[in-house]
Amino acid sequence: MQTVRTYTAEILAELSRTLDTLSESEVADFIQAIIGAGRVFVAGAGRSGFMMKGFAMRLMHLNIDAHVVGESVTPPFTSGDLLIIGSGSGETRSLVAMAEKATKLGGSVALITTTPDSTIGRLAKAVVQIHAQPKQGPSGGAAMTMQPMGSLFEQSLLLFGDAVVLRLMDQQHIAAAEMFARHANLE
Numbered sequence: 001m002q003t004v005r006t007y008t009a010e011i012l013a014e015l016s017r018t019l020d021t022l023s024e025s026e027v028a029d030f031i032q033a034i035i036g037a038g039r040v041f042v043a044g045a046g047r048s049g050f051m052m053k054g055f056a057m058r059l060m061h062l063n064i065d066a067h068v069v070g071e072s073v074t075p076p077f078t079s080g081d082l083l084i085i086g087s088g089s090g091e092t093r094s095l096v097a098m099a100e101k102a103t104k105l106g107g108s109v110a111l112i113t114t115t116p117d118s119t120i121g122r123l124a125k126a127v128v129q130i131h132a133q134p135k136q137g138p139s140g141g142a143a144m145t146m147q148p149m150g151s152l153f154e155q156s157l158l159l160f161g162d163a164v165v166l167r168l169m170d171q172q173h174i175a176a177a178e179m180f181a182r183h184a185n186l187e
């Protein structure tokens with residue numbers, strides 16, 4: 001049995017290996033989709049959903065009109081809006097239905113996933129592949145992990161989102177202090 005410290009070191013090595021394989025052109029298309037959108041809606045199920053909520057908060061801090069699908073105060077999705085889905089499998093049923101509806105409404109879909117060749121991947125106009133194991137089981141290469149299920153994907157999703165936020169801060173000359181001024185003050 002390893003110690004928690006050696007496990008965390010192995011997790012960090014896995015994350016570094018996985019995120020090192022991100023495609024710059026996929027990321028550029030993803031960022032362009034955000035910048036060009038009317039409003040941005042984010043969605044994900046389970047642990048993937050937790051990571052997407054964190055990303056939505058930072059988009060709001062960046063002054064992007066961002067919403068989390070399913071909240072009681074979420075406005076309707078309309079033409080010109082962007083739905084960003086974080087889904088390792090790209091096959092989670094509720095998210096497939098959401099992606100189909102967003103497309104029907106005249107908006108577009110961006111997907112962050114381990115599985116670009118999935119139902120949501122085929123609907124999406126921007127797909128960022130994260131080379132991590134799908135939640136059902138092992139795969140090879142940079143996707144190799146000692147962690148259970150979709151953990152490597154879900155951690156990568158959080159770090160990917162934070163890296164995109166840094167890129168947007170650079171591109172749009174937004175300082176952390178400006179973002180903090182938009183943070184909730186009734187906590």
Ligand SMILES: O=C([C@H](O)CO)[C@H](O)[C@H](O)COP(=O)(O)O
Nearest residue numbers: 046047048087088089092149150
């Ligand atoms: O919560 C999850 C599970 O713990 C897998 O590690 C998944 O994020 C959830 O089941 C959603 O799955 P995907 O849409 O395939 O990311």
